[in-house]
Amino acid sequence: MTLWKKNDIETAMECPMTRRRFMKWLAAAGVAAAMPCGFLVPNETKAGIVYEGGYETFRNACPRNCYDTCSMVTYVKDGVAQFVEGAPESTFTNGGLCVKGNAYIRKQYSPDRIKYPMAQQGRGSGNWKRISWDEALTRISEKFIEINEKDESMLGLALTKYSGNFGITNYGVEGMFSSLGYTTRMVGTPCWPAGIDAQNYDMGNMWCNDPEDMVDARYIILWGVNPAWCSVHTMKYIYEARQRGAKVVCIDPVLTQTAAKADEYWQINTSEDGALALGMARHILDRGLVDQDWVAANSVGFGEFADYLKQEVTLEWAAEKSGVPARRIARVAEEFATADPATIWIGYGMQRHVNGGASVRAIDALVAMTGNVGKAGGGARYGHLMTWGFNYHAMIQQPPKGAKGFLGPTAKGEFDFTKDAEGPAYTNRTLNINKTARELLNATDPPVRALWVSCKNPLSQDFDRNQLEKAFKKMELVVVVDQFFNQTVEQADIVLPVTTLFEEWTVNVGYWHYWLSINEQAVKPLHEAKSNIEIAAALSKKMNELKPGSCTFPTDIDTKEWVAKEFNKGVYDLFGINSWEDLKNGPKKAKANRLAWADGKFGTPSGKYEFRSDLCAEHGFNALPKYVEGRKPYDKLRLLTPHTQFGLHSQFINLDWMEDxxxxxxxxxxxxxxxxRNIADGDRVLVKNKTGEVTITASLTDNVPVDAILMYEAWFKNNPYNCQNLVDDTSADMGGYKAGAPGVAIHDQFADLVKA
Amino acid sequence: MKKQLGFFVDSDRCVGCMTCAMACKNQYHQEKGVVWRRVYPLKEEIYPHKERAFYSLACNHCEHPACMHVCPVKAYYKRETDGVVVHEQEKCIGCGNCIRSCPYGAPVYNPVLKKAEKCSFCHQRLDANRLPMCVMSCPVDAIQVIDITRLDSTGLVQFAPGFPKQPALNPSVRFRLPRLPEVVRRKTI
Amino acid sequence: MDPAEKTTLTLLRDFFLARSGQDLAPACMVLAGDSPAAARIGRTDWDEAEFAFNRLFVGPMALQAPPYASAYLETEPRLMGESTLKIRRIYEMAGLSSPLQGRLPDDHIGVELDAALGLSNMAQTLDAEEPRVLWRYFLHEHLSAWLPQFIDRARRAEAGHPAVDLALDHLETWLNRQQSKEEGKIQ
Known part of the structure; x- marks a missing residue:
């Protein structure tokens, strides 16, 4: 008889050969005889081919709301994701991720993940009971049916969902709501709507060149954008352009990491971007540097714009407003107008103002009047949705027969690619996502009774946090679908665990680059997590069990098949593939559409670039890209709450790897x-304004202007910090046209601070 | 001269995004608090804008490694083929000699294993013809693998400001210093 | 293991795999038996016990005492780590596997206590050297390496509860007795 030693056991755990030798006893003893366990079962795994030491690799895509939407490769061993890399096939991702993407393994296997459906006894009490999926869905369905019976519609049921997971099948959450009937939807976006509308007025769409063509630019202005943190993969193209001789100018209220890598940095007076752009435009006009040929052939209204500049704009006025010396403005204006091609990257930060849309229009005009629209290496770059032509199979669901809904005006989000239905009088009721707190509180007839939160953490991300807490209290049921116990889950009645990118099938594209990536299921969902469409199917099954015909969402779905159903010939042709399965060999870049407006055919009513937009005037704004005043300060210092490099909204910052x-x-x-204020570096300070307060540690730096303070938007684990305590829900000017609701003036906030 | 691999730290390109440091954790899953590669912000005396220029540093795989010389149990060796300094953790007794003697803070203490550990230059990846995880992951090519013996060092420095000057160890690292933008501030209030 | 110890182990397994207060109650009642703790356990509000149990071991908030071996044995507290996979191999070597493999980590305390039951039984009843070696290895090299840390962390956690303390006490006693009974570590 072999005498097995401790070492042998350890060797056997590592080495399949030894293990097999060890396991010979099993055959002799007879396993069944030795089965006293209540949980473990006889091992029936067949001896398949195992490449010991090797990894299986899977294709994934980072589904966060980020310019870069990286194509990933995940290395899996023993059914466990071990590490990730950037996909080498994507020239944009180029084999590398970012600080967040490299933390995904930690996110996947953090002991802190939400593991099971759970119900809280008393919102915010911390008294949680584990419940089965069946029980969770029964409780939810019963409530939904009760609402329907009480109100004779599902309008008492509201959905708030935005960008926590941009995988296309996750639009099945909206699909689930449509399949329940006509409901209440939080519509709009806190992100980029003012700029979207501005570009739509000027050009007829939001459309920008492939960022990879920035290498061809001879002049780059980075205006209110911080790619060194928020689009780190684009930096290499900016560097390359610079190496080829381009000048890089960065305009921002804050000396950002991007500013530190520019040739020239301008610390602009916050929200005076429009004045600065118009001052440059006036100077270009005065110097005769307008691209007259382009303007004549491709635009309307330039004469009126030129008259406006001559009558109401001067270099000195622009200098005074923006804080940038007139001679600097003049020089950069001349350099920009004479470089060929020249481009401006318009950041989302600079349009989160009450005059944000107007400022974007002024910058667009600057790019257009110098003939840089429609050129490789040129353009007014903002974002695009040219690669999003999926079927939205998961999203498009029909209401149950006889469902009643809302009669009145409704809005549509920028990612809502569904066609407007013909005929039916009933619709969903839409509420402004940027005023979630007051909209939930004020909605009547019927009131909002139940709230479903998915891909979103409203209590960390939405504005006027104090009001929002009140709105949550008013709800009869709050269901939150999430991965971690964040500040919204704290206020839920029921939390449902949702899959990570490694655990579900989906497909991803970006709103900046032109790549398409498949996201394969790399490992089994941990614990009891389900994907959003699996949750929808399970809910539908329960609804129909309790009340036949009450939900149209298919009850039995194969998530891989559902990915296939998102594709169509248009997508295949655009990316030059024959089947979605081709993407298993690596991400693909669009073959067309990567050069915006090159043919001079614009999507505006006139078909031209519109310096004068009557549509814009019809919507209540100026027809011309005129200067609009910013918000009046309501406290001593401006408060800026931009994005950090360490997280995406409230994701990643809570992970202990990130805490390092x-x-x-x-x-x-x-x-x-x-x-x-007698505040030293490292002091605790109290930041306060009319909306609320935050106690926080001070860090002194002249990277921020003397009249502003800055804190990054974040959700930390074990830390009550929340910048939304200080941010009210004042709207930006534009956004209602294409995004369903105006944006929000996140950077038009004010506060003061004292030593705590 | 034999091959000596090292890191080229291009602070002119580096944006301090910490991707390299996290990529290391992604590959090796170090304990919380144990970090092999760090991205150090430069002091304001060296670069005037706070937290806007960085050195990404790990083990410098010195020609004459202090860690190797002071280790009582020969847990360190230097690879013949490429000069990478490898720490064999199973031999380590956790005495801390290496941690105290390295002027660059490369070996760090793992309080759970009660042993030292440090950057391995991903030598297993190198042997599989893959770049070290930090280098592969850098989105702006600000750290690169170089062979010190075959390097055109024009414009590069070995002992950048703030980096301990230890010529006797001859650390296998070269720097390019960060640029300074022309800064135009408002003269408000 | 004598029959009483096996019963204790079965109850502890059921306790840690409990899905609700209703599952905790019977396990705790039997564990308490006619000990001085019994009266107190009899008066337990099982909802309260469940809330504490979830704060410690289930969620949805960050766990105060994760009931997974890898949270104590790995150099970083993660799930599905190397140590989890080693435990999966031990089960395999005993001809066992978890029906929730890949979903519930194999080194969840409830699964490990179930494995302890199985392995010790095989060691006792089967005429083979391997299960005896395997059981002693599992006990001395694995359970003994993390259960004391786990018990300590759970006892010191903010969300304590008498019912949880009762289970932890029994777990500690059970472990100590096995350690002293089994002929010492294998070589």
């Missing part, structure tokens, strides 16, 4: 601002 590099939040204060 970003352990706590700070408020960044100019040393002079701190000095007069």
């Amino acid at each position: 590099f970003n352990p706590r939040p700070y408020v960044y204060i100019h040393p002079e601002t701190a000095r007069v």
Whole structure:
């Protein structure tokens, strides 16, 4: 008889050969005889081919709301994701991820993940009971049916969902709601709507060149955008352009990491971007540097715009408004107008103002009048949705027969690619997502009774947090679908665990680059997590069990098949593939559409670039891209709450890997601002305004202007920090046209601070 | 001269995004608090804008590694083929000599295993013809693998400001220093 | 293991795999028996016990005492780590596997206590060297390596509860007795 030693056991755990030798005893003893366990079962795994030491690889795509939407490769061993890399086939991702993407393994296997459906006894009490999926869905369905019986519609049921997961099948959440009947939807976006509308007025769509063509630019202005943190894969193209001789100018209220890599940085007075752009435009006009041929052939209304500039704009006025010296404005205006091609990247930060849309229109005009629209290496770059032509199979669902809904005006989000239905009088009731708190509180007839939260963490991301807490209290049922116990889950009645990118099938495209990636299921869902469409199917099954015909969502779905159903010939042709399965060999880049407006055929009513937009005037704004005043300060210092490099909204920052590099939040204060308040570096300070307050550690830096303070939007684990305590829900000017609701003036906030 | 691999730290390109440091964790799953590669912000005396220029540093795989010389149990060796300094953790007794003697703070203490550990230059990846994870992951090519013996070092420095000057160890690292943008500030208030 | 110890182990397994307060109650009642703790356990509000149990071991908030071996044995507290996979191999070597493999980590305490039941039984009843070696390895090299840390962390956690303490006490006693009974570590 072999005498097995400790070492042998350890070797056997590592080495399949030894293990097999060890296991010979099983055949002799007879396994069944030895079955006293209540949980474990006889091992029936067949001896398949195992490449010991090797990894299986899977294709994934980062589904976060990010310019870069990276194509990933996941290395799996023993059914466990071990590490990730960027897909080498994508020239954009180029084999590397970012600090967030490299933390995904930690996100997947964090002991902190939400594991089971659970119900809280008393919102915010922390008293949670584990319940089965069946019980969770029964409770939810019963409530939905009760609402329907009470109100004779499903309008008491509201959905708030945005960008937590941009995988296309996740639009099945909207599909689930449509399949229940006519419901209440939070519509709009806190992100980019003012700029979308501005570009639609000017050009007839939001459309920008492939960022990879920035290498051909001879002049690059990075205007209110911080790619060094928020689109780190684009930086290499900016560097390459610079190496080929381009000048890079960065305009931002904050000396960002991107500013530090520019040739020239302008610390602009926040929200005066329009004045600055118009000052440059006036100077270009005065110097005769307008591209007259392009303007004559491709635009309307330039004469009126030129008259406006001559009558109401001067270089000195622009200098005074923006804080940038007139001679600087003049020089960069001349350089920009004479470089060929020249481009401006318009960031989302600069349009989160009450005059944000107007400012984007002024910048668009600057690019157009110099003939840089429609050129490789040129363009007014903002974003695009040219690669999003999926079937939206998961999203498009029909209401049950006889469903009643809302009669009145409704809005549509920018990612809502469904066609407007013909005929039916009933619709969903739409509420402004940027005013979630007050809309939930004020909705009547019927009131909002139940709220479903998915791909979103409203209590960390939505505005006027104090009001939002009140709105949550008013709900009869709050269901939150999430992965971690964030501030919204704290206020839920029922939480449902949702899959990570490694655990579900889906497909992803970006709104900046032109790549298409498949997202394969790389590992089994941990614990009891389900994907959003699986949740929808399970809910539908339960609804129909309790009340036949109450939900049209298919009850038995194969998530892989559902990915296939998102594809069509248009997508295949655009990306030059024969089948979606081709994407298993790597991501693909669009073959067309990568050069915006090259043919001079614009999507505006006139078919031209519209310096004068009557549609814009019809919507209540100026027809010309005129200067619009910013918001009047309501406190001593401007408060900026932009994105951090360590997270995407409220994801990633809570992970302990990330805490190694970003352990706590700070408020960044100019040393002079701190000095007069007797605040030293590292002090605890109380930041306060009319909306609320935040206690936080001070970090002194002259990267921020003397009249502003800055804190990054974030959700930290074990830390009550929330910048939305200080941000009200004042709207940006534009956004209602294409995004369903105006944007929100996130950077038009004010506050003061004292030593805590 | 034999091959000596090292890191080229291009602070002119580096945006301090910490991708390299996290990529290392992605590959090796170090304990919380144990970090092999760090992205150090430069002090304001060296670069005037706070937290806007960085050195990404891990083990420098020195020609004459202090860690190797002070280790009482020969847990360190230097690879003949490429000069990579490897720490064999199973031999380590956790005495801390290497941690105290490295001027660059490369070996760090793992409080769970009660042993030292450090950047391996991903030598297993190198042997499989793959770049080290930090280098592969850098989105702006700000850290690169170089062979010190065959390097055109024009414009590069070995002892960048703030980086401990230890010529006797001859660290296998070269730097390019960060640029300074022309800064136009408002003269408000 | 004598029959009483097996019963204890079965109850502990059921306790840690409990899905609700209703599952906790019977396990705790039997564990308490006619000990001085019995009266107190009899008066337990099982909802309260469940809330504490979930704060410690289930969620949805970050766990105060994760009931997974890898959270203590890995150099970083993660799930599905190397140590989890080693445990999967031990089960395999005993001809066993978890029906929830890949979903519930193989080293969840409930699964491991079930494995302990199985392995010790095989060691006792089968005429083979391998199960005996395997059981002693599992006990001395694995369970003994993490259960004391787990018990300690759970006891010191904020969300304590008498019912949880009762189970932890029994778990500790059971482990100590096995350690002293089994002929010492294997070589």
